Amino acid sequence: MRDFSSDLRHLSINTATVRKQLGLAGIVEACARRGIGAICPWRDQVHAAGLSAIARQIADASITLSGYCRGGFFTAADAAGRRAALDDNRVAIDEARTLNAPCLVLVVGALPGALAGKPASSDIGLARAQVFDGIAATLDHAKSVGMPLAIEPLHPMQAAERACINTLEQALDICDALDPQQTGALGVALDVYHVWWDPKLEAQIARAGAKRLLAYHVCDWLIPTRDLLNDRGMMGDGIVQLRKIRGWVEAAGYTGPAEVEIFSEAWWSHPADEVLDTCIARYKTVV
Amino acid sequence: MRDFSSDLRHLSINTATVRKQLGLAGIVEACARRGIGAICPWRDQVHAAGLSAIARQIADASITLSGYCRGGFFTAADAAGRRAALDDNRVAIDEARTLNAPCLVLVVGALPGALAGKPASSDIGLARAQVFDGIAATLDHAKSVGMPLAIEPLHPMQAAERACINTLEQALDICDALDPQQTGALGVALDVYHVWWDPKLEAQIARAGAKRLLAYHVCDWLIPTRDLLNDRGMMGDGIVQLRKIRGWVEAAGYTGPAEVEIFSEAWWSHPADEVLDTCIARYKTVV
Numbered sequence: 350m351r352d353f354s355s356d357l358r359h360l361s362i363n364t365a366t367v368r369k370q371l372g373l374a375g376i377v378e379a380c381a382r383r384g385i386g387a388i389c390p391w392r393d394q395v396h397a398a399g400l401s402a403i404a405r406q407i408a409d410a411s412i413t414l415s416g417y418c419r420g421g422f423f424t425a426a427d428a429a430g431r432r433a434a435l436d437d438n439r440v441a442i443d444e445a446r447t448l449n450a451p452c453l454v455l456v457v458g459a460l461p462g463a464l465a466g467k468p469a470s471s472d473i474g475l476a477r478a479q480v481f482d483g484i485a486a487t488l489d490h491a492k493s494v495g496m497p498l499a500i501e502p503l504h505p506m507q508a509a510e511r512a513c514i515n516t517l518e519q520a521l522d523i524c525d526a527l528d529p530q531q532t533g534a535l536g537v538a539l540d541v542y543h544v545w546w547d548p549k550l551e552a553q554i555a556r557a558g559a560k561r562l563l564a565y566h567v568c569d570w571l572i573p574t575r576d577l578l579n580d581r582g583m584m585g586d587g588i589v590q591l592r593k594i595r596g597w598v599e600a601a602g603y604t605g606p607a608e609v610e611i612f613s614e615a616w617w618s619h620p621a622d623e624v625l626d627t628c629i630a631r632y633k634t635v636v
Numbered sequence: 637m638r639d640f641s642s643d644l645r646h647l648s649i650n651t652a653t654v655r656k657q658l659g660l661a662g663i664v665e666a667c668a669r670r671g672i673g674a675i676c677p678w679r680d681q682v683h684a685a686g687l688s689a690i691a692r693q694i695a696d697a698s699i700t701l702s703g704y705c706r707g708g709f710f711t712a713a714d715a716a717g718r719r720a721a722l723d724d725n726r727v728a729i730d731e732a733r734t735l736n737a738p739c740l741v742l743v744v745g746a747l748p749g750a751l752a753g754k755p756a757s758s759d760i761g762l763a764r765a766q767v768f769d770g771i772a773a774t775l776d777h778a779k780s781v782g783m784p785l786a787i788e789p790l791h792p793m794q795a796a797e798r799a800c801i802n803t804l805e806q807a808l809d810i811c812d813a814l815d816p817q818q819t820g821a822l823g824v825a826l827d828v829y830h831v832w833w834d835p836k837l838e839a840q841i842a843r844a845g846a847k848r849l850l851a852y853h854v855c856d857w858l859i860p861t862r863d864l865l866n867d868r869g870m871m872g873d874g875i876v877q878l879r880k881i882r883g884w885v886e887a888a889g890y891t892g893p894a895e896v897e898i899f900s901e902a903w904w905s906h907p908a909d910e911v912l913d914t915c916i917a918r919y920k921t922v923v
Contacts, residue, residue: 416688433911460859460875463859463875466859466860468859468875471874471875471876471877471878472877473832473833473875478833495895501823504792504793505791505792505793505833505834506792506793506835506861508862509857509859509861509875510860513833514835515834515835516831516835519835545760546760546792546796546800547792547802547803548764548796548801548802548803548806570796572747572750572753572754572755572796573797573864574752574793574796574864575864577793577860577861577862577864587758588747588750588758588760588796589758590758590759590760622795634760
């Protein structure tokens with residue numbers, strides 16, 4: 350396994366981690382100042398900062414991207430909604446190109462309307478079919494501009510509202526169906542928070558291999574977890590076996606960054622400098 | 637599929653559903669008065685009511701059991717703790733016999749100490765090995781007295797604290813390893829709340845078949861879900877496709893009751909009569 354203790358080359362900060370404390374320009378500056386190697390910005394933050402301005406700032410700061418968050422949300426109650434989602438994913442791909450991201454992370458969507466509290470359907474099988482079709486349709490444009498798509502399986506507790514792809518095996522089945530040659534155009538974003546519990550995790554990481562493992566995200570699962578979305582833990586504060594999982598990921602050939610992605614009401618209430626310094630300390634000692 | 641609209645023969649009430657309103661004797665009386673066919677009592681409620689007294693009341697009321705909740709919790713930080721768990725499971729099996737239960741439901745346990753908020757280990761692989769050994773050891777006594785064990789896969793959001801068996805496939809793999817002849821001594825309790833999200837659910841229900849499907853539990857998944865334990869919904873109030881899943885279960889050969897099991901702070905605050913009458917109405921129309 351790689352040694353993370355001596356420098357920050359392989360550390361990435363998902364910008365949601367300090368999104369309530371700083372704008373994206375401020376996050377880029379704070380990461381660059383610390384020698385953090387990479388970030389993964391969110392679309393709404395990029396739009397707020399201005400795409401070309403932030404692309405220039407990132408390039409000037411010699412920071413790379415570990416991904417772009419996020420495309421997906423392919424499901425909708427009607428055909429017009431699904432077409433709009435495809436159009437939006439094309440824009441996201443083009444933005445990812447402008448930012449020189451290595452992949453566009455896909456949070457694929459789930460029951461239409463559920464995220465807004467009013468599900469228009471309870472048919473998760475139908476949602477999964479729409480997701481499959483949406484990825485297939487998006488893959489054409491992604492390939493044409495050379496932007497890999499990274500399907501992110503989300504924890505089953507988020508299956509109704511955010512993503513109906515909920516295991517690594519399920520994501521890899523889609524990859525195999527749509528990209529059987531393993532061209533590198535389609536893979537997965539593996540977030541320990543979503544998959545740590547999976548009894549098939551080690552085997553499916555080996556199955557994924559370097560060609561499919563496009564991103565690796567870390568945080569921790571707290572005991573107890575008090576909220577289904579915004580109660581992620583800082584690495585080392587929970588029960589995820591981070592070294593063991595990274596061992597599996599690296600044994601499968603992954604050489605990219607470990608991206609810290611923490612949605613946490615608790616950490617959002619701390620100063621950004623303290624959060625980033627804690628991320629660095631934990632990256633060196635427990636990731 | 638069976639018609640549930642005209643009588644309550646196949647309805648069971650898991651007694652946790654109204655545990656905060658009534659003692660077990662009161663629950664048995666309220667269910668019998670309504671013509672509800674079965675209950676699934678919890679051990680602490682049975683102990684509070686007195687085992688032989690409650691066994692007599694249940695027999696006199698012509699109510700059957702759909703299961704006995706619950707054995708399991710096999711994991712522990714040391715060998716003495718694991719031995720104590722095995723001893724306690726033997727007692728639970730004997731109680732289940734006295735109550736004439738068709739199976740003992742196993743919530744298998746997870747990281748030792750996590751349920752109390754202080755995990756002594758974060759090794760979920762080790763916990764799974766302890767669970768496997770615990771079920772194997774318990775199965776001998778269960779077979780000797782003719783009490784089937786029903787492994788209940790719990791939702792992955794409860795993998796750290798309550799059960800490290802989290803998919804039907806994982807539970808069935810254990811059944812196949814420990815009871816390859818499908819003798820009926822080992823099977824699963826399938827609760828829609830825990831498994832509705834699983835992309836392999838239909839296939840694994842078919843794999844389970846009548847020999848392994850020992851119990852079927854219903855409630856609903858609410859949008860949004862605000863708590864990881866006590867925010868279950870009444871059938872029809874959420875997004876679980878109850879008719880579709882029951883269709884799969886019955887196609888696999890299951891002929892037992894549909895057991896309503898609702899842990900809900902909201903429903904615990906309603907009068908027991910209202911809760912039970914609502915269970916009956918929803919059983920007839922949406923289960």
